[in-house]
Amino acid sequence: MGSQVSIIRPSYLPEIELFRPSSIDGVFECIKDGARVLAGGTDLLPWASQHGQPRKMVWIGNVEPLHGFSVDDERLQIGACVTQGELIRCADFRRAAPAVADSVQFVGSVQLRNQATLLGNVCSASPAGDTLPALLVHEAQVEITGAPGQERQVSLDDFLLAPGKTMLAPGELASGVSFCGLRANEMSAYRRHTERRALDLAVASVAARLVFEADGYTVAGARVALGAVGPTALVAIEAAKSLVGHPLTGETKSICAAIAAETCKPISDFRASADYRRQLVKVLVEDVIGEIEQRARIFKPNGEGR
Amino acid sequence: MSTGKYLRVNGTEYQIPGQWLGRRLLDYLRHELRLVSVKEGCGEGDCGACTVFVDAEPMCACLLLCGVVAGRNIITVEGLPQDFRQRFAQLCEKHGGLQCGYCTPGFTMMSAWLSGGGTETGKDPLDKLLAGNICRCSVYQQLKKVVAELT
């Protein structure tokens, strides 16, 4: 009927050649053929819009075995297609891995969390990726499938190489991630600082997981990890060590915070200067430990606080 | 799971033409089905103007490919119950819940989700649940009143 004036601006996303295999073997065939893995697409599609490529994608959502996730007290196993929304809604997950649950709730928005996968956040390997410090303190292992039948497990710390770079070789798929759940007398938490409260990437972030002695006060073991203050999320070994064997006091917390701030490797960019990031790390380490203390009150023999 | 070539939108099944499988759901809804309540604000997941339900959960239609949501149930503002839409409009009028109206479809979808009991942990503050919807006219406080009265 004549020429219709389009009021709709054209999409900048190029037309994607989309493959939707229903088996892992099918996924490998497509990867070999040059297709990029598409999970939730919340990182990959904006990237493709900005760069005009990749044009070929293989969506893994049709592969049933990648949708599984299990939470038992000792270990959590999360398949590549499990979305962040699914995880947050699971009370067992929130109880077993509080730091990871905290971190997932900072990612994007309700809408994005319903689309984005946990493993997509890991494979994007952004220095500011929210789930990474939290997964590090829960000792995450990434399951890599190289070809049908060839599987290996890599610690997340080794998996993350540089901004946007992981140990995944061309043709490899991350099929899942597994990590420790809280055991008796343990607690974890994650905190970040952003300029806007939501839909913004962390300027700095901190996760920690502490094990307490039976007295509920003395720290028996500690893990601390930092985000957005280095090329990848960092494990702060020395900072964590400084807590072990001591009760949590203002002094032990600030020593731990100072060591973390010293050992991180921030850069200056449009979000913040390196100095400001170091200051933030100090504040966030104390905040996170404070939060863990709050949450852990329940362990204390006299039930103080609850 | 969606190997199919069909999209179910507001209760009607449509065959997705082959060339649409690798294109955005947002464009399919607007161009092909003329469901123009679905707005494009940013095109990259930031603003929530393109919010639709996929199997009853809100998602951004600008970051979904048609082939990825094939076979799933898509609902837009046009597919929400008439009485809900009326009530939402009345409350917007009462509280001043819109100015230019560009963000309104997205907020309508989120309000429908919230009034149907939508939640993540069961104790999330409203600000957290609505954080994915941006209003450039900034009628947030008014919209919160609308949602409070709906839920």
Ligand SMILES: Cc1cc2nc3c(=O)[nH]c(=O)nc-3n(C[C@H](O)[C@H](O)[C@H](O)COP(=O)(O)OP(=O)(O)OC[C@H]3O[C@@H](n4cnc5c(N)ncnc54)[C@H](O)[C@@H]3O)c2cc1C
């Ligand atoms: C508006 C907006 C706000 C955001 N806010 C945040 C935020 O606050 N914090 C944050 O951390 N992130 C944020 N993100 C980034 C993004 O949402 C997350 O990184 C998300 O978890 C990515 O998951 P996905 O399933 O969408 O990944 P996809 O986009 O599908 O994939 C991401 C990358 O990983 C690869 N990949 C995915 N799965 C696999 C696999 N199984 N094996 C091998 N490679 C794989 C893909 O090829 C691609 O390169 C935001 C994004 C947007 C658009």
Ligand code: FES
């Ligand atoms: S257009 Fe989809 S979130 Fe802005």
Ligand code: FES
């Ligand atoms: S009313 Fe104008 S964008 Fe919200």
